[in-house]
Amino acid sequence: MFANKKSLLALSVASALTLTGCFSDDDNNVVVEPPVTPTDPVVVAPTAPAELGLVVNANVVDAVTTNVVNAKISFLENGLEATNIVDANGNQLKVVDAANGNVVFTKKADSEITEVTLSVTADGYIGKSFIVDLTAAEGVSSIAAQLALTLANGPGVKTVVETVGAVGGSTSTEVKAESTGKTGAGASIPAGTQLLDAAGNAISGELSLNVSGADSSSSAAAAIVPAGLNAADAASTAKSAGVANIIMADANGNKVKSFGDSEITVTMAIPADTMQNGAAIQTGDTLKLKSHNEDTGVWADETNVVTIGALDADSNTFTGTFQTNHLTFFTSTVDITPCTSDISLNVSGDAVPAGGLYVQFASSDASANSFIAAGSTATTLISAEKAKRFGISAEAKASVSIVDVNGTEWFNSNGEVDVCGAVTATLVNPVAQPVSENFTVTATCSDGTTVDMSNAVVTYGLAGKAQSVAASAGNGTFALANMVPATTATYTVAVDARIPLDNGTTMATGPITVTPDGTAESLPLTADCGDLTGAN
Structure with missing residues (x-):
């Protein structure tokens, strides 16, 4: 830390007083050197931000409208909290509340990981895990990831909710929630079943049981299946045949994850034309079962199997039934080439x-x-x-x-x-006549000293839509490209200057509004520059 003007002056005076003894003579004449006059402070500009490696721009959107969704994003590596993912300023990311659905991140400079799992949840949507590739083709420094979520009651998806009255760690009566047809799924919890969280602690109070099913004969079910269904080294390759997503939680979001020594019954709709071993499935057949833990992003093979029950001729689906001692996302599977x-x-x-x-x-x-x-x-x-x-x-x-x-x-x-x-x-x-324009970011100290902003992170986008990362053209200028003309829309721009401040944060601003009319725009920032005093 640099000394301030007062401390340097005090040091000069103290030095002068100490030196008087050295220059005394027998006549007691004292030679006193004049005090050192500090020079005016010199403004010290902060170091310009270093160039980032690969930048990932992730947007959580509605799968149908592509409008951004306020979401919670958890970063996971090999089933654990991520340790190698950071934001543009090097701050480690574990969980992000993406108020506008957007997060920009990268990996640590010394990290060799090639992918990261993002577990995404949002109110009113089916939660899902996505695998984001952290490699890119030569010359590509920025990639985008679209994290599309499906409404809990959207096209081809049905969610039923059953409210469970106050419980004291176990059910007093049977709890059941189910739907039928192509989107059918259900869960039946017997009376006297223990309700335990992930740590094995009993959960009490009022709970809600949410059961979601989806049409596996369409793209609806495939759209909600979390990524990475198969292990890379698995002996066979599984494809989802039917789904059931089951969540039971209290008002604070504490989830019931297991039932002690008890098991519950789960059902799911499975299309009648599902093929196994070269033949369509029939009543009495069994399918393999997998489960996905949204808290770890990891799939597991279940030991229990799904038994094919009666055919529902109206929906042309069979009801698959299995027993389980825990709650999560389940899918029945068939082997494929x-x-x-x-x-x-x-x-x-x-x-x-x-x-x-x-x-x-x-x-x-x-x-x-x-x-x-x-x-x-x-x-x-x-x-x-x-x-x-x-x-x-x-x-x-x-x-x-x-x-x-x-x-x-x-x-x-x-x-x-x-x-x-x-x-x-x-x-x-x-877009008939897409608009592009330059956006220049300047950061200036009080004495006019400037900081190169070429490696700032600039995002831009339409209100309610996903954000893009603007490409740097050098000298603090960024290209806002492929915008819709100003007659139909305005854009918001946010700037992360990546300059550290004394309070431990970084200088950032936005969003601000720009008009996409082809006219270059700029954003002047005042840098938080330090003073180096006593300099010559």
């Missing part, structure tokens, strides 16, 4: 804009989101290894759509196409 080729995309037509585009697969075979960077013409969307992990078969078909950050389509396959291998698409920019 996995896709062993990289799933890639070749594009032509209009160029992929700055900020990139999102690729969406939707079907009962495959539900996945990926990203193509600006200027790309050929991109590997899902590697062969991840295709197996996600349960994508060699015969998988899906509808393919490519959208921009606002959810507007650049391409639609207009039906299901083969996705194991190369997919081709001709892009058409839906």
